Amino acid sequence: MQFFNTLTRKKEEFMPIDSREVRLYTCGPTVYNYAHIGNFRAYMFEDLLKRYLIYKGYKVKHVMNLTDVDDKIIKAIYRQNISITDYTQTYKDAFFRDLETLGILRADITPAATETIPEMVELVRSLLQKGFAYTTDEGSVYFQIAKFPGYGKLANLNTDEMQKGKRVENDEYEKEELRDFALWKGYKEEDGDVYWETELGKGRPGWHIECSAMSTKYLGNHFDIHCGGVDNIFPHHENEIAQSEGATGEKFVNYWMHCKHLIVDGQKMSKSLGNVYSLRDILEKGYSPEAIRLVLLNTHYRQTLNFTFEKLDAAEKNILKMRSFFKSLCNTDTSAAQFGPLVTEAEAEFDNCLADDLNISGAVGALFNLMKSVNSDLEGRKISETDAQKIMEFMKKSDSVLNVGRYEEALKAEDLSSEEYTLIAQRLEAKKAKNWAEADRIRDLFKEKGILLKDGPDGTTWERS
RNA sequence: GGCGACGUACCCAAAUGGCUAAGGGAGCGGUCUGCAAAAUCGUUAUUUACCGGUUCAAUUCCGGUCGUCGCCUCCA
Known part of the structure; x- marks a missing residue:
């Protein structure tokens, strides 16, 4: 199978480090609010990747972080006058509920930043020791980009010529060079009681360091796949590479995969347009989780996904069609089998498409092609037992990746008294x-x-x- | 300014250096039906933004034009 690797900007044959187990890290949410469908687009893409790897017989060790300390969270708890753990717990719980609703497989390990402080401190210490980082008078620690030769390779940026932007106010900390980034933020009054007393002093971690610390802690210095939204390429993932490779001296990640963003009705999501939908917003309009799942899944991950209610309507119909087809397979007779080769062909097509950088449209097309051929050849007649079995098996197997038909469940739920x-x-x-x-x-x-x-x-x- | 992506029918969306350019939605026409609904069948691109080039052959490769979009310090 081939995946597009952001690092090399081309499709590459996928070879896991350990031939039996794929080690996968995906950037999780910052738990300062309810997640919106744009967020779920990313988690859906990762779910497709993971389910396909499992479909191909791999074991997958999946780690997803929860960012539960950052500027926005600190501002929010200051406004609302509640503790950071109370605040973030609400959104952590909501996040996992939403994943379950959407049928997204939960990661094996979901560490929170606040639970990984010692590992982060250790990593920063190591970077200081190796001369990749420096401490300022305020007690902050910065990564010194000039010391890391490969910096910019993931984002394809020439950092020497990086614009000296004016919006430095975002970062009020003093650093030697504008492009350097914070590993550890020295305590400031605005931080209230959000701080840790560590060997680095009193303060809190920078954003990028948590992913380096967590991924390494659970997946080792060198692992297979790291995913996120395109916005993470720079600076987040670029910085992760610098931190991790700087500290370990080893290659960090083999395959970097990023999905594009989601827009709504052709426009960027924004509060002023009122098109920032949470999962609940869409469920309340009467759409099924499976239809939402199918819409989020059905556009190739490296293409901007235009989320519309027309697509949701179409998705509802598609799922109905799939289920109704599956149901019709229960109605068999003793006619001769004829669809064996067709099923084999559809299955190969389904697999080949997904093996080509997760070509989901092609894979779903293979499924619909099979349904169409079978229906059209049958012309109202019943299907043989052998064919029905074969097709059902393929439908169920493909649904282990798509997870929208849920055929057996759906049949059971329909049963009458x-x-x-x-x-x-x-x-x-x-x-x-x-x-x-x-x-x-x-x-x-x-x-x-x-x-x-x-x-x-x-x-x-x-x-x- | 730098880096990059994209432009396929009414809409969404695959694929490909040459065989009928998948599939879905919508529309139209049929089957089924007491009526209805659902289901199902058929049908809808002489053509892949535009202009040039390479080639026996390009929508696919190359160059240009127009248009849309992303990133260039904390947003999945």
């Missing part, structure tokens, strides 16, 4: 007797319960809405 079965039988009797009033009465009865009765040539089927 014995009273309801009796009613449907009664309705069929009424229909036979051409007692349309009674038949419609029963149909309305079901409708009130959110169950749609559908009369077909072989009797009545139903669907929960």
Whole structure:
């Protein structure tokens, strides 16, 4: 399989360091607010990557950090006058709930920055010792970019010519060179009671250091894949490379993968436009988590995803179609098998597409192509037991990656009570007797319960809405 | 200013140096049906922003034009 590596700016054959286990680090949220769909686009891309690796038989060791101390959090708790842990816990909990709703596999380890302070301090000490960092009078520690020759290779930036921007106010700390970045921020009054007393002095960690510390702690100095949104390329990931490789002298990460951003209705998300949607906002509009998942999944990760409600509507229909196709496979007879080669072909196509830098459109296309061919060749006739089994197996297997059909669950959830079965039988009797009033009465009865009765040539089927 | 990406039908979106340029949504036409809904079938790009070049052959490679977008210090 091939992935596009940001570091080399080309697709590369993927070879994990350990042939059986892939070590994966993904940048997690800053827990200062509820996550929005843009955030989830990134986690969805990472979920696709992870599920596909698992589909290919790899074990995946996945670490995702939680940034639970930073400027925004400190400002917020100061305003609201609550403790930092109370504040961040709310958003940590909400984050994991949302991931579960979207069917995103949880990372094996989700360390928080505030739980990794000793490791960060150790890393900074090592950088100081090796001469990559310096301490200022205020007790802050900075990474000295001039000392690290490869700086800029990930973002493809020539840092010598980096614009000397005017917006230095963002960073009120004094440093030798503008481009140097903070490893440790010396205590300031605004920090209130957010500080740690360490060998580096009283203060708090810089942002970039936590990812270097956590990834190394759980995945080793050198691991396979590191993911995030494109905005992380610079400066965050560039700085991580500098810190980690500076400290260990080893290569940090083999494959860097970044997804592009999500926009809404063709526009950048912004509070003033009122288009910053949380997961709950969209669920409240009546859309299913699976449809949201499919929309977030269905645009290639290196392409800007334009999130629209039209796409959600289409996704709902796609999922309905997939499930209804799966359901029709339960209706078999003794006809001869004929679709074996078609299924094999679809499965190969599905796999090949994903193996090509996660070409999701092609993979989903393979699935729909199969459904179309089968339906069209069948023309209303029933399918053989052997074919049904083969196709169901492929549908379920592909759904271990897509996780939108959830076929067996969906079938189970649709099952009716014995009273309801009796009613449907009664309705069929009424229909036979051409007692349309009674038949419609029963149909309305079901409708009130959110169950749609559908009369077909072989009797009545139903669907929960 | 520097670095980079993109422009495929009404909309979304793959693929490819030459075979019918996937698939989905929407529209239209049919099947099914007491009615309905759903499902399902068929159909919708002589053509890949525009102009040149390379080539037997380009939408695909190269150059230019126009347009959209991202990054260049803490936003997934």
